Amino acid sequence: xxxxxxxxxxxxxxxxxxxTEEELASLAEELNAIIGWVEQLGEVDVSGVExxxxxxxxxxxxxxxxxxxxxxxxxxxxxAPDAREGFFTVPKVVE
Numbered sequence: 001x002x003x004x005x006x007x008x009x010x011x012x013x014x015x016x017x018x019x020t021e022e023e024l025a026s027l028a029e030e031l032n033a034i035i036g037w038v039e040q041l042g043e044v045d046v047s048g049v050e051x052x053x054x055x056x057x058x059x060x061x062x063x064x065x066x067x068x069x070x071x072x073x074x075x076x077x078x079x080a081p082d083a084r085e086g087f088f089t090v091p092k093v094v095e
Contacts, residue, residue, distance in 0.1 A: 001039075003031040 005024040008031065012019040019027065073086060082089040 001035055003028050003035065 005028050008019070008024050008027045012027075077083040077086065077088070080088050
């Protein structure tokens, strides 16, 4: 695949990036170099390689999935600057 100056102009327009006519040729060369590098990655033999999410082994901490009713209303409302009748109270914002 090869990128020409018309393609660079179109991509720059879609990305809303201001690119001068003088910059188009150098950007086309840079994009072609990047695409060439990506094509080289396709040539690498990865058969037998397990997919990774990280290079270090990781395990997420887990807790028991137990349903509780919470019963923490008083603790939560204690942090509110104004609470009435078990609800957060906020100032009126629409007249």
